[in-house]
Amino acid sequence: MFTGIVEEQGKISKITKNKMKVCVTVKADIITENLEVDDSVAINGICLTVVKKSKSDFSVEVVNETVTRTTLGKWLVGMTVNLERGIQLNGRLDGHMVQGHVDGTAKLINIRHFDDNMVMTFKTNEKITHLMVEKGSVSIDGISLTIASVERGIFSIALIPYTIKNTTIGNLKISGIVNIETDIIGKYIAKFIDEKSELSKNILNKWGYKI
Numbered sequence: 624m625f626t627g628i629v630e631e632q633g634k635i636s637k638i639t640k641n642k643m644k645v646c647v648t649v650k651a652d653i654i655t656e657n658l659e660v661d662d663s664v665a666i667n668g669i670c671l672t673v674v675k676k677s678k679s680d681f682s683v684e685v686v687n688e689t690v691t692r693t694t695l696g697k698w699l700v701g702m703t704v705n706l707e708r709g710i711q712l713n714g715r716l717d718g719h720m721v722q723g724h725v726d727g728t729a730k731l732i733n734i735r736h737f738d739d740n741m742v743m744t745f746k747t748n749e750k751i752t753h754l755m756v757e758k759g760s761v762s763i764d765g766i767s768l769t770i771a772s773v774e775r776g777i778f779s780i781a782l783i784p785y786t787i788k789n790t791t792i793g794n795l796k797i798s799g800i801v802n803i804e805t806d807i808i809g810k811y812i813a814k815f816i817d818e819k820s821e822l823s824k825n826i827l828n829k830w831g832y833k834i
Contacts, residue, residue, distance in 0.1 A: 625665045626718035627767025629790045630654050633666075636680060638700055645675075645690055647698065648682040653683060654708050663709040663723070668765030668802040669693050669790070670703075670723020693725045693802050694764075701738040705790050706764040718767030719760040725802045726751050729763070731795055732777075741769060742797070747803060749776045754805040754813050762804040765789050777795040 627676075630653055632790055637648035649666065658664065662673045671683035689710035690696045714825065745763075755761060755773045762768070766786065772778045787793035795801065 624710050625707050625721040625723055625765070627668075627721045627762045627765060628707065628714060629766055630707050631702050632708045632789070632791060635698055635700055635702045635704060638698060644687070644699055646672075646682055647685065647695075648680055649675065649704060649706070650680045651706055652679075653761055654706050655679060658708060664703075664799060665709075665721070665765045666714075667694065667704045668721070668723060668762050668804055669695060669730045670720040671726055672674050674677055677717075689725075694800050697800065703791050703794070707765055719762075720807055721762045721765070721767065721804060721806060723748040723765075723804070724741065725750065725804050726754075727803055729778075729803045731797055731799045731801070739787075740778055741782050741787065741796045743792070743823065744779040744783065745801070746777055751803055752778055754809045756809065759809065762802075762805045764801045766792055774799070782787060816833075 631651060633649040633651035636650045639646045655676065655678060658673060658676055660673050660676055661669055664683065664685065666675055668796060671685060673681050674684050675682040685695055727748050729745040731743055732746045732769060735742045743787040751773060752773050753777055756771050757770055757773055759770050760767060761770050763780065768780045771781045782792065
């Protein structure tokens with residue numbers, strides 16, 4: 624489990640592929656101090672397991688299912704990525720609950736600048752925006768962000784200067800593709816309502832909720 628609070632930006636130093644899996648090596652300065660083999664680490668929002676580690680880098684192995692569902696298939700050597708170690712339950716929980724299980728990808732279609740801030744608008748599958756709510760949380764490339772607006776297949780997020788400077792999203796260009804993970808709480812609620820839609824509508828109306 625993660626929080627979506629990026630600890631540092633690392634750089635991909637090596638990528639090897641075969642028919643069964645992809646191995647990615649990432650250079651990092653901060654998280655390698657306490658990172659161990661078998662630990663979970665989020666790379667651009669994808670939960671992966673460390674299979675090899677040194678003082679200056681670590682490696683993960685990725686199965687094809689993850690490659691096809693995320694942006695990982697487009698990663699290149701030299702690319703900068705967002706990194707976060709798994710949370711410790713005895714620490715503070717900033718951001719929001721992020722599993723590192725990517726729902727799909729989204730394309731950046733518009734950027735608006737407001738002084739030092741900016742608003743980015745993305746296009747994605749309607750099944751993903753169905754799980755979003757305005758002012759709710761979303762993980763974009765492993766960054767915990769607040770949804771400014773959402774409609775069918777389109778959503779926007781507002782960025783403050785700190786996020787722009789300290790994560791990869793500040794370098795994202797129009798048509799850039801990012802990993803998306805919606806809020807786990809919203810997924811459970813949506814599943815319950817979809818399965819019990821007739822019951823929930825009738826009962827909630829009876830209880831005074833107008834839907």
